[in-house]
Amino acid sequence: MTADLATGPVFTDDYWVDPYATLSRLREIAPVREVDLPDGGSTWLVTRYADVRAAFTDPRLAKDPRALLPEAERPAEPLIPGPSGHMLLLNDPPVHTRLRKLVVQAFTVRRVAAMRPRIEQIASSLLDALPPDQPVDLVATYAVPLPMAVICELLGVPPVDREAFATWSNTMIDSSPQAAKEQASASLAAYLAELVEAKRAEPDDALLSGLVVASEDGDRLSDTEIVAMGMILLIAGHETTANLVTNSVFALLRDPDLRARVVATRAAGEPLAPLVEEFLRWGSPVSNAPARFAAVDVELGGVTIPAGATVTLSLAAANRDPARFDAPELHDADRDLSGHLAFGHGIHFCLGASLARLEGEVALETLLDQYPDLEPAVGLDEVVYRHSVLIHALAGLPVRLRP
Numbered sequence: 001m002t003a004d005l006a007t008g009p010v011f012t013d014d015y016w017v018d019p020y021a022t023l024s025r026l027r028e029i030a031p032v033r034e035v036d037l038p039d040g041g042s043t044w045l046v047t048r049y050a051d052v053r054a055a056f057t058d059p060r061l062a063k064d065p066r067a068l069l070p071e072a073e074r075p076a077e078p079l080i081p082g083p084s085g086h087m088l089l090l091n092d093p094p095v096h097t098r099l100r101k102l103v104v105q106a107f108t109v110r111r112v113a114a115m116r117p118r119i120e121q122i123a124s125s126l127l128d129a130l131p132p133d134q135p136v137d138l139v140a141t142y143a144v145p146l147p148m149a150v151i152c153e154l155l156g157v158p159p160v161d162r163e164a165f166a167t168w169s170n171t172m173i174d175s176s177p178q179a180a181k182e183q184a185s186a187s188l189a190a191y192l193a194e195l196v197e198a199k200r201a202e203p204d205d206a207l208l209s210g211l212v213v214a215s216e217d218g219d220r221l222s223d224t225e226i227v228a229m230g231m232i233l234l235i236a237g238h239e240t241t242a243n244l245v246t247n248s249v250f251a252l253l254r255d256p257d258l259r260a261r262v263v264a265t266r267a268a269g270e271p272l273a274p275l276v277e278e279f280l281r282w283g284s285p286v287s288n289a290p291a292r293f294a295a296v297d298v299e300l301g302g303v304t305i306p307a308g309a310t311v312t313l314s315l316a317a318a319n320r321d322p323a324r325f326d327a328p329e330l331h332d333a334d335r336d337l338s339g340h341l342a343f344g345h346g347i348h349f350c351l352g353a354s355l356a357r358l359e360g361e362v363a364l365e366t367l368l369d370q371y372p373d374l375e376p377a378v379g380l381d382e383v384v385y386r387h388s389v390l391i392h393a394l395a396g397l398p399v400r401l402r403p
């Protein structure tokens, strides 16, 4: 463990190997402290369950960077140019309230539940394309393409365009240079704008058409807002879900007892939903919620976060706080999981939670039903995590599906 976690660096090699050891020490000795970020800059990292939960509903912690400007100097348009500034996760009430009310009309429980058979088909066809007896990387061949295909299907992206759509999306989130990321984001936005036009002319049953017609007291989403919604759904729903799947499979490969429990649950014909819910708490696919800004001085856990500071709520730390979850490092699907924070809390609570749960469940069920004996294709200590503050993501997970 690094020398001094009370004041020293947090995102060190130790953190990338096992964030939980670092986070648990931090929670004890410096539960609210400013830390340097690996790419420069700093943030106030909050690690106790009670503080994280309280911060999620504190209106003084804003998502829109305009909150940092004196009220008279705030521009009418978002500081971030293009459609991105209109994304749900970058807005506060009342703008956020309005956008969220309109999107929930189209992103309904019924629409999500109706996707189960398609998600099962997509999962099976991805697996069918893989050689069962050769090493394959489960991240690149299954966990990432599955949610990507589901989002395309959900939004109504025509099959011929899906490859380009996936390429832009991957460039936006991989380690490409900043200029390439911006170019990909602009191409994606331009593509979505055209698609919205097309859906307006010829509506279908998919979500983009649903967003075009959604209305609340005569109010509707503008085309720019619909494009922003498409972008946030893609960004928020892609790698996150992939991590739920791969972190869970990795846990099963490392823990034979847990694996036996999962296999027994399937053999008894029971759904994996409760196990997946505990995987969400235990593995926190989003380790740290995307930044918030302190609009004024904010006291949290006895520490004053100064106005203007960036604040990061650690879901990984909160979800393993022994003050809320007994023996938090154990995967125990029978525990009381209410209030776990894997999907956040408050007004920005994950819009796609029910879809993510469904995808996680189907991905694991399909994989384990088809390949109950899958095994790692490398030593387990060779499997490494990406150096991402935001997500807890394996760089790759080489497996052999059928030994």
Ligand code: HEM
Pocket (backbone or CB within 6 Å): 088, 089, 090, 100, 151, 232, 233, 234, 236, 237, 238, 240, 241, 244, 284, 285, 286, 289, 290, 291, 315, 341, 342, 343, 344, 345, 347, 348, 349, 350, 351, 352, 353, 355, 356, 357
């Ligand atoms: C928000 C986690 C999958 C769409 C969030 C937040 C978290 C989260 C923690 C809140 C962030 C904050 O308050 O700063 C996850 C996890 C997922 C997942 C762990 C998978 C296991 C999805 C999926 C979709 C989605 C599949 C949609 C296709 C969104 C959207 C928001 C959001 C639109 C912003 C909501 C708002 O600002 O009102 N998610 N997410 N997420 N998520 Fe998810």
